[in-house]
Each structure stands twice: as C-alpha cells, then as structure tokens.
Amino acid sequence: MEKVARLQGKIALVTGAARxxxxxxxxxxxxxxxxIVVNDLHDDDRAAQTLADVRAAGSDGCIVAxxxxxxxxGRRLIEEAITHMGRIDVLVNNAGVEHNASFLDVxxxxxxxxxxINLKGAFFVxxxxxxxxxxxxxxxxxxxxxxxxxxxxxxxxxxxxxxxxGMKMMMRNLAIELAPLGITVNNVAPGAIGTSINDRLLHDPxxxxxxxxxxxxxxLGKPLDVANAVLFLASDEADYVxxxxxxxxxxxxxxxxxx
Ligand code: BGC
Numbered sequence: 001m002e003k004v005a006r007l008q009g010k011i012a013l014v015t016g017a018a019r020x021x022x023x024x025x026x027x028x029x030x031x032x033x034x035x036i037v038v039n040d041l042h043d044d045d046r047a048a049q050t051l052a053d054v055r056a057a058g059s060d061g062c063i064v065a066x067x068x069x070x071x072x073x074g075r076r077l078i079e080e081a082i083t084h085m086g087r088i089d090v091l092v093n094n095a096g097v098e099h100n101a102s103f104l105d106v107x108x109x110x111x112x113x114x115x116x117i118n119l120k121g122a123f124f125v126x127x128x129x130x131x132x133x134x135x136x137x138x139x140x141x142x143x144x145x146x147x148x149x150x151x152x153x154x155x156x157x158x159x160x161x162x163x164x165x166g167m168k169m170m171m172r173n174l175a176i177e178l179a180p181l182g183i184t185v186n187n188v189a190p191g192a193i194g195t196s197i198n199d200r201l202l203h204d205p206x207x208x209x210x211x212x213x214x215x216x217x218x219x220l221g222k223p224l225d226v227a228n229a230v231l232f233l234a235s236d237e238a239d240y241v242x243x244x245x246x247x248x249x250x251x252x253x254x255x256x257x258x259x
Contacts (some may be wrong), residue, residue, distance in 0.1 A: 005033030013037040016095030018046035020195035024223030036061035068121030078128035093122035118163035139182025146187040175243030184242035191249025216251030
C-alpha cells in the first residue's frame with residue numbers, strides 16, 4: 001500500500017519561518033505534503049531559503065512578510081496567505097525573541113518587544129485565523145511554539161517567561177473556547193535547542209557544559225526534534241489532543257536529583 005503523506009492537501013502558516021525552529025517546522029510539514037506559507041519579518045534570502053527547502057521537500061508555498069507584533073500586520077498576514085493559497089488549515093505560532101536582562105534593568109521597550117512578538121503577535125494572528133475558519137465553517141489546528149519556560153523559572157528572562165506563561169494560558173483557554181468550532185490548540189515547549197536564539201550559549205563552553213549537565217538526555221535538542229512534535233499535533237493522529245503542552249526538552253524541565 002502506498003504511504004499517504006500525513007498532511008496531504010493541508011495549508012500551514014508558520015510564523016518566524018526564516019530560520020531555526022520555524023524553518024525546520026516548515027520543511028517537516030512540507031515533507032508530509034502540506035503547502036507552506038513562510039512568514040518572517042522580511043521577504044529576504046533567509047525566507048527564500050526556507051521556501052526553497054519546502055520545494056526541495058516536494059511541496060510548495062509562498063512567502064508573506066509581516067511583523068506579527070503589529071496587530072494590523074498580523075491580520076494582513078492572514079489575509080494575504082488566504083489570497084495566495086486559498087485557505088489556511090494549520091497555524092504555527094513560532095515567531096519569538098528573548099532578552100537577557102536583570103529584572104531591575106528591563107526597559108519598557110525591551111519588555112514590549114518581547115511581549116508584543118511572543119504573546120500579542122500570537123494572540124492576534126490566531127484571532128484572525130480563527131475568524132477565517134469560522135467564516136469558512138472549517139475546523140483547524142493551532143500549534144504554539146512555547147518553551148519549557150512557560151512553566152520553569154528562568155532568572156534574567158522575566159519578560160520571556162511572562163510571554164510564555166501567557167502563551168500557556170492562552171492555549172488552555174482557546175482549547176476550550178474553540179473546541180465547538182472543531183479547532184484544536186496545543187503548545188510545543190522546547191528546551192535548549194541548538195539555534196541562533198542560543199548563539200551566545202553555544203559559544204560559551206563553560207555555560208554549555210553546565211546546561212548539558214541539567215539535561216538528562218545529555219544533548220541539545222535539534223530543530224527537527226521540535227518539528228516532529230509539531231507535525232504530530234498538526235496531523236489527524238492528534239485529533240483528540242487539545243489543551244496540552246508537549247515538552248521537547250530531553251528531560252530538562254522535571255530534572256531534579258540529590259547527589
Ligand atoms: C530559551 C533558551 C534556553 C532554553 C532552555 C528556551 O526557551 O529560548 O534560551 O536555553 O529555553 O533554558
């Protein structure tokens with residue numbers, strides 16, 4: 001029997017898809033037949049590379065540049081994606097940033113940037129997506145790329161933790177509120193993944209060794225580890241899963257031992 005691709009005929013929009021986890025998600029979903037709307041801040045070489053990778057995976061898609069932290073731009077993103085692709089079935093809220101600062105040094109500008117991209121952006125892009133699904137009377141899938149830090153404290157990253165903690169409760173609320181519309185909502189919570197968000201850490205051997213000491217599986221995660229979890233939640237196999245966080249962290253979150 002021929003193997004049927006798990007997302008055949010689906011259209012997925014991935015925010016922040018020009019690199020890192022976002023790119024890996026775009027390519028993994030494309031490998032399973034989904035057409036991909038590649039979103040990032042700019043329609044540049046990096047976004048073009050993601051689309052090229054999507055095509056190399058045997059699928060197709062388009063690029064729609066938009067700054068999701070601006071509500072109007074987020075709404076336009078959904079509209080343009082529909083104009084290009086006809087509809088959207090799966091939304092992956094991946095765009096995110098973090099800022100390292102002691103609490104007393106956090107400026108309002110830093111706080112706003114982190115919260116506006118990570119939480120407000122996901123909130124209003126999701127709202128526009130849900131409105132599209134309701135108007136077309138179809139169900140759909142929402143997968144947020146959260147973090148172990150939706151649960152676990154991360155000193156010096158309080159804005160980031162506030163955004164991811166907010167994303168956790170947004171996901172739980174929407175899972176209940178949107179269930180009657182046939183929409184599932186889940187989070188994938190990565191631990192330490194080897195992407196550019198961790199550049200400084202990756203170039204600091206002492207910090208890296210200390211971090212690996214906290215990861216029971218003793219390695220950093222790969223973007224593909226995260227992408228495989230997103231694929232599951234976006235596929236029919238996860239039909240009965242909503243309101244959940246799937247941790248992809250090598251055991252980091254619940255690691256505690258007395259020596
Ligand atoms: C953060 C990384 C951090 C990792 C594990 C992620 O959410 O983006 O900076 O290394 O969590 O703490």
